Amino acid sequence: NAGVMQNPRHLVRRRGQEARLRCSPMKGHSHVYWYRQLPEEGLKFMVYLQKENIIDESGMPKERFSAEFPKEGPSILRIQQVVRGDSAAYFCASSSTYEGPQHFGDGTRLSIL
Amino acid sequence: DQQVKQNSPSLSVQEGRISILNCDYTNSMFDYFLWYKKYPAEGPTFLISISSIKDKNEDGRFTVFLNKSAKHLSLHIVPSQPGDSAVYFCAAGEGRTSGSRLTFGEGTQLTVNP
Numbered sequence: 001n002a003g004v005m006q007n008p009r010h011l012v013r014r015r016g017q018e019a020r021l022r023c024s025p026m027k028g029h030s031h032v033y034w035y036r037q038l039p040e041e042g043l044k045f046m047v048y049l050q051k052e053n054i055i056d057e058s059g060m061p062k063e064r065f066s067a068e069f070p071k072e073g074p075s076i077l078r079i080q081q082v083v084r085g086d087s088a089a090y091f092c093a094s095s096s097t098y099e100g101p102q103h104f105g106d107g108t109r110l111s112i113l
Numbered sequence: 114d115q116q117v118k119q120n121s122p123s124l125s126v127q128e129g130r131i132s133i134l135n136c137d138y139t140n141s142m143f144d145y146f147l148w149y150k151k152y153p154a155e156g157p158t159f160l161i162s163i164s165s166i167k168d169k170n171e172d173g174r175f176t177v178f179l180n181k182s183a184k185h186l187s188l189h190i191v192p193s194q195p196g197d198s199a200v201y202f203c204a205a206g207e208g209r210t211s212g213s214r215l216t217f218g219e220g221t222q223l224t225v226n227p
Contacts, residue, residue, distance in 0.1 A: 004156070033214070042117075042202060042217035043157070056214055091156055101147055104216060106154035 004094050004105035012111045019079040021108045025094030032075045033093040087112045116140045117205050119218035134221050136203030143205035149189045150199045189203040193225045
């Protein structure tokens with residue numbers, strides 16, 4: 001499967017714990033995007049990264065959320081001290097360049113107890 | 114402020130007929146538009162895109178029309194098939210490419226009846 005890979009598919013955390021969501025882009029893609037989908041809503045942009053750089057984080061909550069895309073390895077979306085409102089589906093997308101569509105992974109469903 | 118709107122939460126059509134899904138936007142800076150299809154528990158799958166320099170783009174059974182003056186786009190599926198049943202999202206970006214944040218509509222559930 002050469003598509004965008006996200007893991008885990010499902011993640012359960014208790015309030016106050018940390019959540020780490022991983023995304024491996026499609027082969028040859030160096031642009032990564034994170035989106036969040038709350039129940040009954042559309043996808044909302046969070047952050048756009050290229051290798052080792054955050055390009056646009058205008059959709060990220062100011063606190064507790066961070067993202068990285070290191071030179072080696074997957075992109076990580078990190079949520080510290082999770083709260084019930086963080087329960088959502090988190091989707092990662094990648095593209096090869098500025099041109100062409102964003103291709104999405106199957107998401108991580110985060111549930112907060 | 115919902116910059117991309119899909120006013121029909123659901124649409125039901127008969128197999129073989131045309132499905133028309135609509136999308137309106139308010140941000141004049143949007144100049145790149147995409148349609149995605151999404152099945153439950155899966156990620157969105159890219160279908161077709163159009164940039165603002167065009168008013169129509171066609172790919173097989175899928176055609177997207179863009180009316181910039183009305184800030185409206187639509188996706189036509191002809192002929193519709195039961196496997197097309199899914200949620201369809203309209204998305205818009207700035208900068209004529211995908212290298213930018215996408216703003217999504219809330220989706221339209223399409224049901225194609227055999």
